[in-house]
Amino acid sequence: MTSDASPGVLSARLGYLLKHAQLRYARASARALEPLGLDGRDLAVLAVLAADVPLSQQEAADLLGVDRSTMVSLVDSLEARTLARRRRSPADRRKNIVQLTERGRTLLRRAERVREDAERRFLAPLPAAEADALLRALRTLAADPEPEPEADPGADPGSGSGSRGR
Amino acid sequence: MTSDASPGVLSARLGYLLKHAQLRYARASARALEPLGLDGRDLAVLAVLAADVPLSQQEAADLLGVDRSTMVSLVDSLEARTLARRRRSPADRRKNIVQLTERGRTLLRRAERVREDAERRFLAPLPAAEADALLRALRTLAADPEPEPEADPGADPGSGSGSRGR
DNA sequence: TATTGTTATACTCTATAACTATA
DNA sequence: TATAGTTATAGAGTATAACAATA
Numbered sequence: 285m286t287s288d289a290s291p292g293v294l295s296a297r298l299g300y301l302l303k304h305a306q307l308r309y310a311r312a313s314a315r316a317l318e319p320l321g322l323d324g325r326d327l328a329v330l331a332v333l334a335a336d337v338p339l340s341q342q343e344a345a346d347l348l349g350v351d352r353s354t355m356v357s358l359v360d361s362l363e364a365r366t367l368a369r370r371r372r373s374p375a376d377r378r379k380n381i382v383q384l385t386e387r388g389r390t391l392l393r394r395a396e397r398v399r400e401d402a403e404r405r406f407l408a409p410l411p412a413a414e415a416d417a418l419l420r421a422l423r424t425l426a427a428d429p430e431p432e433p434e435a436d437p438g439a440d441p442g443s444g445s446g447s448r449g450r
Numbered sequence: 451m452t453s454d455a456s457p458g459v460l461s462a463r464l465g466y467l468l469k470h471a472q473l474r475y476a477r478a479s480a481r482a483l484e485p486l487g488l489d490g491r492d493l494a495v496l497a498v499l500a501a502d503v504p505l506s507q508q509e510a511a512d513l514l515g516v517d518r519s520t521m522v523s524l525v526d527s528l529e530a531r532t533l534a535r536r537r538r539s540p541a542d543r544r545k546n547i548v549q550l551t552e553r554g555r556t557l558l559r560r561a562e563r564v565r566e567d568a569e570r571r572f573l574a575p576l577p578a579a580e581a582d583a584l585l586r587a588l589r590t591l592a593a594d595p596e597p598e599p600e601a602d603p604g605a606d607p608g609s610g611s612g613s614r615g616r
Numbered sequence: 617t618a619t620t621g622t623t624a625t626a627c628t629c630t631a632t633a634a635c636t637a638t639a
Numbered sequence: 640t641a642t643a644g645t646t647a648t649a650g651a652g653t654a655t656a657a658c659a660a661t662a
Contacts, residue, residue, distance in 0.1 A: 292498070292501075292513055293497045293500075293501065294513070294514075295593075297494070297497075297569075298475060298569045298572065298573070298585075298588075299472075299476065299490050299565075300494065301585070301589060301592045302472040302592075303592075305591040305592045306465075306469055308591060308592065309464060309465060309468055310465065310469075324465050328460060328463070328465075331460070332458070332460070334459075335458075335459070340643075341643075342642085342643060342644080347458055347460070348460075349470075350630075350631095351630070351631055352644070352645090353631070353632080353633095353644085353645075354629085354630060356644065356645060356646085373643095376639075376642090376643085377637080377638060377639085377643095378637065378638045378639065378642060378643040378644075379642090379643060380644065399465075403463075403464045406464065406591070407464070407591075409591070410587050410590055410591070414583050414586060414587045415587065417583030417587070418584055418587040418588075419464075419467070420580060421576050421580045421583065422467035422471050422584075425471040425474060425475070425572070425573075425575070426461070426467045426468075426471040426474065427461075427470075506621095507620075507621065508620060516653075516654095517654055518620070518621070518622090519621085519622075519623080519653085519656095520652085520653060520654075521621090522622060522623085536621095542661080542662070543620095543660080543662085544620040544621075544660070544661045544662065545619090545620060545621085546620080546621065
């Protein structure tokens with residue numbers, strides 16, 4: 285599991301730092317969620333499914349960034365614990381609408397508190413300003429590359445209007 | 451491969467942000483290193499092996515945070531490309547000393563420049579101060595939990611001595 | 617007995633391909 | 640024909656266990 289190793293030449297590398305920060309947080313949050321019988325992945329699925337609009341498996345999979353075949357086992361697992369259930373969409377009978385059960389919603393609320401706590405503890409060693417900057421930076425870096433104005437062939441031949449997307 | 455998905459509820463979660471920042475960087479650096487026939491892992495191994503002291507496989511494995519059985523294939527792979535070679539340690543014939551070849555050292559130098567460039571490009575969207583803060587924060591978070599002043603022995607008989615690596 | 621390198625094996629995670637039912 | 644869910648399967652990546660050589 286790539287447990288924490290001595291830094292040395294590696295500690296200066298962005299790849300190493302990101303990977304190990306991620307691994308350390310994954311372990312910490314897994315430990316925190318364990319008493320609830322959840323892992324970080326489960327929690328992300330629950331959170332996505334808690335959206336006000338009911339989602340199909342495919343839609344949830346897209347939001348989570350996983351394949352629809354992977355989604356099957358994620359939902360299987362939640363359903364086995366009666367945290368969510370499938371129902372055939374009446375509008376389009378190919379689709380499974382996945383909804384949280386009352387139990388799922390309750391557990392989600394508890395788990396979110398646990399997660400927030402785990403995040404706080406994980407970031408505790410950082411000065412407040414640094415923690416803020418970290419989160420801001422990660423939001424930028426985790427997001428897609430900005431579409432980049434993209435000069436239209438034929439149109440807008442000169443200076444880009446600079447309208448930022450999204 | 452958990453390709454970039456829509457943010458939504460997930461974009462506020464530290465776990466999501468760390469994971470996706472890491473994934474995006476891993477892809478970017480892999481792309482940059484590809485023309486050299488290396489991936490990020492190869493490069494980390496080369497960098498570790500380039501240390502002034504010659505390392506055994508076990509020692510390199512410890513530095514990289516991988517199992518010694520995993521190290522076998524990493525070295526196999528470098529050796530197949532004549533970037534490194536094994537030699538039996540005369541001092542302890544159980545050990546394989548792994549050394550970079552001239553070719554390995556040359557490639558490492560080139561690859562390090564490529565990696566630095568990739569890091570720079572990856573961090574480019576961040577304001578300089580934010581990039582600095584990010585690196586500082588990651589160094590703190592990627593490292594082991596701070597030994598913590600450690601009160602006297604004789605006290606604290608119960609609470610877990612965390613799982614120590616091996 | 618303990619350690620190093622090696623091999624074989626297993627486990628986790630996830631994607632791809634093919635199948636079924638719907639559209 | 641195309642899409643959603645499902646299943647079977649395969650590929651990374653990595654760890655554990657057992658074994659031989661050496662200490």
